[in-house]
Amino acid sequence: xxxxxxxxxxxxxxxxxxxxxxxxxxxxxxxxxxxxxxxxxxxxxxxxxxxxxxxxxxxxxxxxxxxxxxxxxxxxxxxxxxxxxxxxxxxxxxxxxxxxxxxxxxxxxxxxxxxxxxxxxxxxxxxxxxxxxxxxxxxxxxxxxxxxxxxxxxxxxxxxxxxxxxxxxxxxxxxxxxxxxxxxxxxxxxxxxxxxxxxxxxxxxxxxxxxxxxxxxxxxxxxxxxxxxxxxxxxxxxxxxxxxxxxxxxxxxxxxxxxxxxxxxxxxxxxxxxxxxxxxxxxxxxxxxxxxxxxxxxxxxxxxxxxxxxxxxxxxxxxxxxxxxxxxxxxxxxxxxxxxxxxxxxxxxxxxxxxxxxxxxxxxxxxxxxxxxxxxxxxxxxxxxxxxxxxxxxxxxxxxxxxxx
Numbered sequence: 001x002x003x004x005x006x007x008x009x010x011x012x013x014x015x016x017x018x019x020x021x022x023x024x025x026x027x028x029x030x031x032x033x034x035x036x037x038x039x040x041x042x043x044x045x046x047x048x049x050x051x052x053x054x055x056x057x058x059x060x061x062x063x064x065x066x067x068x069x070x071x072x073x074x075x076x077x078x079x080x081x082x083x084x085x086x087x088x089x090x091x092x093x094x095x096x097x098x099x100x101x102x103x104x105x106x107x108x109x110x111x112x113x114x115x116x117x118x119x120x121x122x123x124x125x126x127x128x129x130x131x132x133x134x135x136x137x138x139x140x141x142x143x144x145x146x147x148x149x150x151x152x153x154x155x156x157x158x159x160x161x162x163x164x165x166x167x168x169x170x171x172x173x174x175x176x177x178x179x180x181x182x183x184x185x186x187x188x189x190x191x192x193x194x195x196x197x198x199x200x201x202x203x204x205x206x207x208x209x210x211x212x213x214x215x216x217x218x219x220x221x222x223x224x225x226x227x228x229x230x231x232x233x234x235x236x237x238x239x240x241x242x243x244x245x246x247x248x249x250x251x252x253x254x255x256x257x258x259x260x261x262x263x264x265x266x267x268x269x270x271x272x273x274x275x276x277x278x279x280x281x282x283x284x285x286x287x288x289x290x291x292x293x294x295x296x297x298x299x300x301x302x303x304x305x306x307x308x309x310x311x312x313x314x315x316x317x318x319x320x321x322x323x324x325x326x327x328x329x330x331x332x333x334x335x336x337x338x339x340x341x342x343x344x345x346x347x348x349x350x351x352x353x354x355x356x357x358x359x360x361x362x363x364x365x366x367x368x369x370x371x372x373x374x375x376x377x378x379x380x381x382x383x384x385x386x387x388x389x390x391x392x393x394x395x396x397x398x399x400x401x402x403x404x405x
Contacts, residue, residue: 021057026068028089034068036060037111038128040119041101046077048121048234053086055125062129071119072105079119099208103201115190117145120233122156123188130226131190140224141195142216144181145188150227157230160241169248173210176256177217177323181225185209185248188228195221206244207251214255214322255322261312268305272298276383280376295376299383306387310394317401337402342395349388356381 026034038056042049053069060067069088073080080090093104102116113132117123127145134140148170152162170184187209199215201208216223253260275298278290313333316324360378 021061022087024060024064024066025057025087026066027087032066034111035065036063036067036113036115036128036132037070037109038067038115038117038125039070039072039102039105039109040117041098041105042071042073042075042079042083042119043101044075044077044079045119045234046075046079046082049079049082049119050086051121051234052117052119052123052125053083053088056128057086058126059128062126063132068109068111070105070108072101074101095204097204097208098206099201099211100204102208103204106196106201109193112193113190114193114196117188122231122233124229124231125188127188127226127228128190131188134224134226135190135192139222141221142189142191142212143224143226144183144186145228146181146183146225147186147228147230148183149225151229153229153231156232158241165241165245169210169245169252172249172252173213176252176259177214179213179217179223181213181223183225184213186228203251205247207247210248210251211322214252218322254319257312257315257319257321258323261308261315265305265309265312268301268308270305272301272303272305274298276302276376276380280380282376292375292379295379299379302383303386303390306390310390313394313398314401317398337395337398339395339399342398343392346388346391346393346395349391350385351388353381353383353385353388357385 026032040049040052045052049071056067056069069083069086071080071083071088071090072093073083073090074093074096080092083090089108091105091108093101095104106114113135115125115128115131117125123145131143131145134143147157148162148166157166166183166185170181173179173184174181189212195216198219198221199212201211201215203211213223275290275294277298278285279292279295279298281290283290315321357378360374360381
């Protein structure tokens, strides 16, 4: 049901004539089904909770639709009491964590639309109508308030977050997951209940903000942004710049195995193969002579790259990342892999390399233990042996992972 239709329905069928917020605020005792649920997690936010609820009430007055305010509280101060006194529904999560507080409250939310934001006065909840409009009109599944496209008030965000942390994390998220947003870690968002139900949200900490956008991108949900004003917070800061920032980066990487494994592996193997080829050909480019030293480097890069690439294979079987590996070779092997095929290829490669090394060793003995016939070719054969052995044991490991998944 649209907001406009709901307003007409409420006015016509229930005889609502007053424009006061009390007519539309759905309290815990009310039997009215809310159209909008506003969710805030709180941890000792007694200095800011009243102002946040007052801002939400201003938005409710403008929207004129039944709205519930849900405070997901883990406080030891007066936060829950202050919230209840102002008509909010207070729920207490049974586990700790910023993300879990949201997930717990989302399960309690009854609205067709859900708004979320922190209860520290940094977000201007009076702008809920602006964020709700594109979602309600069907132009977006999620609408976010962009601080970086709006106004960041003095003292509201440390320079490290404003100029480095948030832009960098947003760039990572856009690159890895195609989110296409300007401020990926803004916590002020509005979305439909249907959109929420498509997201497989599992995290419990600060990385929850990233997970929502990553899941939205993986599920092809439409995200719009509205510039907002970001205010200075009331109360004690609970965000740890480096540990919480690292949690975001770690979560993004482990859920994007192509960027974590496949692409670095491709780069390593490519550089290694080029170095070995130039070394075998004994070329000289720009005064650089390619010989035994570069052959060793190329061999090491190729072996390491192949090992990293096998990790992409293993992760595609053992894990369920949000952004699954999309490489053609990884996908083909994952879908058609059989232990016997992988082990046979590995054994064949190992045998070829061992045979060549054996012939070299024989020539060396017959020549009276003189210098090796070709050091670069010997290194190439040794590299093939190592890759073959890795393939054999990797095939058995993949089979074990597949059987246990």
